[in-house]
Amino acid sequence: MKVSHKRTFFALFLAGCVLAGYLLWLSLRPVDIVAVHQSHHYSDVLVKTFPFTDKGKINWWLKNKDRLKSRYDIPRPASYGNYTVIFWDFGDGYTETDGYDRLCFTDMQPPTNCIEKDAQLYVGYTTERGEYFILESGEYDINNSGKIQKRK
Template sequence: MTVKNKKILILVFLTGCVLLGYWLWLSLRPVEVVAVHDNGNHSYVLVRNFPLTDKGKINWWLKNKDILEEKYDIPKPSSSGYFTVIFWDFGDGYKEEGKYDRLCFDDMKTKVNCIEKDAVFSVDESRNMGVMFTVYDGDNYRLDHNGDIIKVASD
């Protein structure tokens, strides 16, 4: 093996190590729940460092749903048992409404009460469908009666 090939191999190896380290750092950061806003049976959870993978998001919900209920009193099912919890990336924080298509929260009495619409995950429950998981920019899943996660075929 020539010196040039060894240098290329070392560079590729080091680049791979850096990328792997960065991915691990991203996936191991703790999720930060910044705020929770309510709108009847819909709850909006503003988060930072949400898991990157579909499986990571679902597992985070399953592990933390009781904590969310205790600490934030969510989800709040309707009389029929239906609820929706949507997780939004908090990004750069609250902003004024100004820009088109921001999500604003009426429960905040300030002009700086909106976020960019960057949903990352949602959980819905209804009598007909049971618990459904939607991963934005990903797939949809259902929690079956045995506790297994089933990928829902897309149309």
Template sequence: MKANLRKTLLVLVVAGGAIMGYFLWLTTRPVEIIAVHEDGNYCSVLVKNFPITDKGKIDWWLRNKDILKSRYDIPKPATYGGYDVTFWKFGDGYKEDKYDRLCFDDMKTKMNCIDKEPIFTIKRFNYEREIFITYEGRYKLKDNGKIIKLKGGGP
């Protein structure tokens, strides 16, 4: 009986360690920016290895928005101050146009579309604070640096 209990505990510890290791690996992979496509004040950023949690996504944006501005000149606000930056899962790469795919007119090739898998969107209306939109909800950065979830925060 004790031998079975030890085996069970060993299996649980090993499985738990493997799960924790996998989650650690998922959360520490660097984000890979594949491409940036612009259309006025709307910008699509195709990525791999984007953070999984809402907090991770928002924190990544706050840490990297100056780099994105200097490297890719995004976001590009409209004359009224608004902009929209959406991060899309690159997935299996570019594909041909097909129903309900997101296609980029700035690419003059048949393989200029991706499957629509938005990960994270940053919107700014007029000159107000940014709104962060994820699958789980909508968030706003307050003047004091605190991030709050907005009521009715679904996509």
């Protein structure tokens, strides 16, 4: 192998290692729960550093569901059993309403009580369907054997 090919190979290899290390670091960061807003059986959870893959988001929920219940009382089912938990990217933090497309929380005083709508994970439960997940790529259900499958 010529010296120039060795240098090119080494540079590409080094860049690949740096990229792999960065992706590993991203996947291992702890999720930062900034705030929780609840209304009846709906919970809005504001997060930073949420997993970036659909599988990572769902697995994070399944792994941390008991801890979220004990620490934040999430989920908070209705008397008939249904609940909704939506994880939102906290982004640049609370901001003022734009009068149109921001999510504003009534349990906070305006004017800085809104966030940009950037849902990361929607977790729902109905007595008919069981627990399900809605992500940008589609909907997922947990089948009778506990396996997560994409809804058709």
